[in-house]
Amino acid sequence: MIAPDAPFAATEPRLGLYPVVDSLVWIVRLLDSGVTTLQLRIKDQPDVTVEPDIEAAILLGRKYRARVFINDYWSLAIKHGAYGVHLGQEDLDTADLAAIQRAGLRLGLSTHDDHELARAQALHPSYIALGHIFPTQTKIMPSQPQGLADLKRLAAGLPGVSTVAIGGISIDRVDDVLRCGVGGIAVVSAITKAADWRLATATLLQKIEGRGAPDA
Ligand SMILES: Cc1ncc(COP(=O)(O)OP(=O)(O)O)c(N)n1
Ligand SMILES: Cc1nc(C(=O)O)sc1CCOP(=O)(O)O
């Protein structure tokens, strides 16, 4: 059991640009490009297969003073002292939330509608992800896109909560998403499928956080 009404460890109120990537190669590239919030999202592998990359990503996050969230593999994240974990609604049925809380890891939760949002809010996570905002090619979604009007309504209903928008957010949609009042924007394909990922990352950092990449 998690302590009722006890919040998970706090994260930044505004997480800024939040790339979600599936390999250590991308983690290194993006840390070197000045990204400070990241997620390692490797799907459906045995723990023994992913543990070396998860440990390395956590150590790199510490070295670069960046916030590296581990998707799904919450017990490995605890074992190696990650900054944080990202979990979906299905994970909530099986993950040991009390262990995550005791270990002081930050917790991000996915939500896709008002019902999931209410469930997430009751757990007082470190941030709440609101998705998917637009159609996405990256993941098969059972839900419908929430769109900008709902994003604005949902963000307005979460004062004091760190929020992240995800799903189909391309560079040209970032300004509209920011106007909805979220503090973080999570992207996969806007960076990993960009013709020039360095330019895409620099453009996103500038638009979302108002800063450039560090000097090479
Ligand atoms: C920032 C962020 N938001 C949502 C998700 C989706 O997580 P989940 O619902 O657990 O689905 P998978 O990513 O595991 O397929 C996310 N990873 N990151
Ligand atoms: C992993 C993931 N989770 C989502 C959610 O809504 O929970 S949308 C998504 C994929 C986001 O990829 P892209 O930026 O390429 O659309």
Ligand SMILES: [Mg+2]
């Ligand atoms: Mg998940």
